[in-house]
Amino acid sequence: MASHVELCTGAKMPVVGLGTWKSPPGQVTEAVKVAIDLGYRHIDCAQVYQNEKEVGVALQEKLKEGVVKRQELFIVSKLWCTFHDKSLVKGAFQKTLTDLQLDYLDLYLIHWPTGFKHGADYFPLDATGNVIPSDTDFVDTWTAMEELMDAGLVKAIGISNFNHLQIERLLNKPGLKYKPAVNQIESHPYLTQEKLIQYCHSKGIVVTAYSPLGSPDRPWAKPEDPSILEDPRIKAIADKYNKTTAQVLIRFPIQRDLVVIPKSVSPARIAENFQVFDFELSKEDMATLLSYNRNWRVCALVSCATHKDYPFHAEF
DSSP, X not given: XXXXXXXXXXXXXXXXXXXXXXXXXXXXXXXXXXXXXXXXXXXXXXXXXXOHHHHHHXXXXXXXXXXXXXXXXXXXXXXXXXXXXXXXXXHXXXXXXXXXXXXXXXXXXXXXXXXXXXXXXXXXXXXXXXXOBOSOOHHHHHHHHHHHHHTTSBSOEEEESOOHHHHHHHHTOTTOOSOOSEEEEEOBTTBOOHHHHHHHHHTTOEEEEXXXXXXXXXXXXXXXXXXXXXXXXXXXXXXXXXXXXXXXXXXXXXXXXXXXXXBOOOHHHHHHTXXXXXXXXXXXXXXXXXTTOOOOOSOOOGGGTTSTTOTTSSXX
């Protein structure tokens, strides 16, 4: 069984989860079923991935079969940017809950600190191709997140893609009821995020690393972009342990006390990505992997660079 980290709520969160960003609706049901059969208990979802209904089908099937009990699963989803207005949060949450066929979530995150204009489009763009912001403040959005906790609809609430100044603003919110339990951020050897992770850990906030393999299937990849999975230096480390590069890239965040959510729809890779509990990277290899940092981001959300709450102008 996978090991866990403890959230500030006392809940235990499995350190390896299955990511579902970019998992096609036609393949994600099978991927989630395979993952649960293999021992995954943590599934990372989001409304904007537009595949939560299919994830829900898989969860229901495994629950009905008795392969797993609901309380053994750790299901995460995220509030999309077009629903930051306080009055829209509960409706967006309810849609996710209905699609996943669940009666509560284990963790619900604000997906990005940036609010977008509400409407049919997930990315409402102006004539110049920039995202149209909403006149919302994520501190107010947080109040609506806290109401989901009070209603017993979610066991923990958190954030994603927030920088440390934005977290500080939340922690200093007058009348704060619940602090964020988790900050989910991109992290891998080319974006090691030491300062932000140290800050989060100092505040008792668990960090989840997304795109641990560098998200090779991202739609905007360019041929000249660096490829972590094909880095011969990391391959050489993997060979020493008789492991694959992917397994080293998943073990790396685990040893930094992070949660990690590799995505795959291939049954063989879903299995491979979970076989990371039978070896340990040496201190030297950990330091070597950290030294590969080049502040290279897969998810820079460039269409929002002018947004007042764009998170990546700050150093961390």
